[in-house]
Amino acid sequence: MDIPFSRWYPVIEKRRSRRHFDASHAIEPDKLSALDTMCKRFVPFPSTRLCLVTESVRDVFKGIIGSYGKIKDAPAFIAFIGNMDSASAQEEVGYAGEGVILEATALGLNTCWVAGFFKPGSVASLWIRVSIQAARLAPSAVNRQPWGFDVQDGSITVYVRTGGPEFSISKRFDCGIAMLHIEVAALNCGIRGNWQFLKAPQVARFSALA
Ligand SMILES: Cc1cc2nc3c(=O)[nH]c(=O)nc-3n(C[C@H](O)[C@H](O)[C@H](O)COP(=O)(O)O)c2cc1C
Incomplete structure (x- = not known):
């Protein structure tokens, strides 16, 4: 997509880092949706992904001395995901991420970049959630x-819940639909993987490629 410069330029001087948020104030759904659309559309480099997550940041960030690094009560966060095999991964993530930061600012939202002071384990399992x-x-x-899901070591196993009428349509059919949703969401978080089909009542396991 083209850079919406006339929307982003005016907010360059308005943007400030905000570290504490109002826990009682949810982000308006239309703003979240606009931000999510921008995360999906603004892909200036093929291996960089921006993934909006609307859940508490409590388990994701850790603080250091004083207020620096401590992000409190943010209602959502965006994971900026780069391919560390690429020599330019860092600058690609900085460039793509700042686009969405400026879009958030244009939408009237406050933001703060965080690099380093987050828990890699929590973020690594983000794609699974x-x-x-x-x-x-x-x-x-x-x-x-x-469907039901078992999560283990970087994999999601889909299984079929037995019982109840089949209505002459196999429940495994529905599970196949859910499988595609799993893979699409994982790819959107920058995670590639493959499927292994399993014996009933399991259906298939999606394992992330290292
Ligand atoms: C890559 C990057 C990482 C940052 N990490 C943190 C962080 O972990 N914690 C924090 O409180 N601020 C963090 N910041 C925010 C900077 O401290 C802030 O952008 C800078 O002090 C300028 O202030 P301003 O954003 O209000 O203009 C980070 C900024 C960048 C660009």
């Missing part, structure tokens, strides 16, 4: 949502 969220949004026959 986001992927399962996406799987739960999958359509299924008579909305029976017949």
Whole structure:
């Protein structure tokens, strides 16, 4: 996409880092949706991904001395994901990330970059949470949502919950739909993986490639 310079230029001088947020104040859904769209559309480098996560940052960030590094009560965060095999990964993430920071500022939202002071373990498992969220949004026959998920060591196993009428449509059909949602969400977080089909009641396991 073209850089929306006339929208972003005026906010360059307005943007300031904000470290403490009002826990009782949710971000308006239309602003979140606009930010999410920008995260998906602003992909200036093929291996850089921006992933909006609307859940508490409590488990993600850690602080250092004084107020620096401490982010309190932010209602959402964006994971900026680069491919560390690329020699220019750092600058690519900086460039792409600042686009979304300026878009957030244009939407009237406050932000703070954080690099270093987050828990890599929590962020590494982010794609799993986001992927399962996406799987739960999958359509299924008579909305029976017949899937279950087991999470282990960088993998998600989809299994089928037995019992209840089949309505002559295999529940594994629905599970296949959820599988695609899992993979799409993982890819959107920069995670590639592959599927291994399994014996019933398991359906298939998605394992992230190292
Ligand atoms: C890559 C990067 C990492 C940063 N990491 C942190 C951080 O971990 N904690 C924090 O409180 N501020 C962090 N900041 C915010 C900077 O301290 C801040 O941008 C700088 O002091 C300028 O202030 P301003 O953003 O209000 O203009 C970071 C900024 C950048 C660009």
